Amino acid sequence: MSGHRVSWAIAGLGKIAHRFAEDLTKHVANGYLYAVASRSEKRSQMFAEHHDAEKAYASYQDLANDPNVDAVYIATIHPFHYDMAKLFLSAGKHVLVEKPAFTTVKDWDEMQNLASEKEVLLIEAMKSVAFPAYQSLRQFIRQNHIEITSIEAAFGNWHEFDTKQQIFNPDLCGGATLDVGVYPLWLYVDICHLTGSDVFPPKVNYWQDNPESEVDETIEFSFKQGIKGNIKASITQNLERSAIILGPDIKIIIHEKWWNPIKIDVFYKGEHRVISPAITGGGFEHEATHISELIINNEISSPLITAKTSRKVIDIMEQTLRSQGLGKLLARAD
Template identity: 50%
Template sequence: MSDTQRKIKWGIAGLGNIANRFATALTEHCSFGELYAVSARDQSRAALFANKFDCDKAYGSYEAMAQDPDVEAVYIATVHPYHKPLAKLFLSHNKHVLVEKPAFTNLGDWLEMKALAEQNGVMLLEAMKTVVFPAYRELTAFLTSNQIKLDSIEASFGNEHDYDPNLFIFNPDLAGGATLDVGVYGLWFFYDLCRTLGITPSIPQVEMSSLYEGSNVDTDSCFQFSGEINAAISASTVRNLPRAARLTGPDITITIKEKWWNPAHITVEYKQETFTIEHPVQGNGFEYQIEHFLQLVLEGKLESDILSSKISAQVLETMEKALADAGYQHLTQPNV
């Protein structure tokens, strides 16, 4: 079997809801990888997860999985503060790492872990599924090939949640808040479109607020960009926000429909003509980033042209500064 035909053995660290979605996509919709091992801080939890997805190894500690020589790639799916120590653990054991967004809570951690990955000859990427969806890839190709100019981007991500101090999005000790949890999607989207269009983004004006006094996390944020392109990127953990993204420019209006962060249906009105870009999703959407990551591993690459490390750095830097300026610096420097 050639290297490009074999299956990469994955391990998953952290076994919550998002890990379930990743495991489902990997086991049902991915050709180049297999779920080989899972790890949690509780052996019984790991065993239950492993049994559900019929994988070989269940580890009751992350260190034990890191020491397994057969694990080639690890998906980190814990809450935000644990991303860095786990990334450091697995990168130090020469595992490729795909870390759930936000990869970390500050730029310094990203740069430190990227340096460690480079030192050990392995790959570290942030799992930002939106930009890997086929419909979005077709859209960016259209923008590039037709030299489209955009002057406005509107995208929001918000869901109403009742306040619960034990829920991680309201817990400052777990680096909760709207910006880090869902604002990261819109910022990634904006910076990726700027890269596609060849635009240098401006420094945003940011508004943040907390609906619940004393919660010590932001429940709402809005990043306003101006200059060559205007953008409004909004996030909320307490309000339902519009789920369609809208891009406009001379002679063009683009609408990414319901749940724009899972782009499957895009309407383009261009020069008095309308067409659609449509790629129905067969799984839950995680499969695209998994397959992309696996292809890079099989090809011996350590960077992605799609899951750009530069954009990860831009987004983390923007969020870190905005949170610090608004009095939420503690969210960017969690204690673990």
């Protein structure tokens, strides 16, 4: 496929799909938006018109049947990720699936096996990791064999309690862990994997600010062994937006919003450097460019958004929710 541009499709045309389409169409050189699909014909047509996509499908199956689609970005809410991934992987499409990719390790393994069988990519859309600033930080840590001893990161925003919203709905995999906890857990596990540290099970506390709530609204993961980790997530509280990573010789501050890493301060052995490469889009262009490049080069995995880290994060989330009596939040919708 060398020299070609990857033909992308988007399945599930909600809020995040618009942001991805905006960056794909304006800021990605090696891929383009070819098709979109929604359960709603009207939504599909309007979306295709707005983002200038050639095909507008009113069924996901029709999209899967289109031989001109190379890669599908799954942008539905997470209870539907499994069925969608199965459909598109079975059709031989590369898949970029929004976070959290799946809610159980069993689903992750099954879909990874399917992707391997079909010789296509299955990657979780953890966009933070693909930002150039974060890539530079990773490179700096690896090249200098930096020892990391603690990580503090949170992701929390206040939302009015409303069970019609997916995040508060226990039947649609709601709750802070799955919605936003996935981001700081990813950061923690990624740095552990990068530095060769084992990931041990965290101690967990969770809170429900609204008495009628059936989901984890605020949650704290305390990693006491290996790299110390103070990881928090909330759908009912505004939390700190900078992440802090420490080691014996180093202090790293990923400035707000740390999950869109644009500016990183590194204080290392008495020197201060600022990592802030120029970026042009809204943040989705990095993952779309990276995955397009993998596809063009016939790669079968990403060295950046790794399957190993996705699997470990899903494992932590699943074990946590089960141990806190919140296992029902893991059930995917039929």
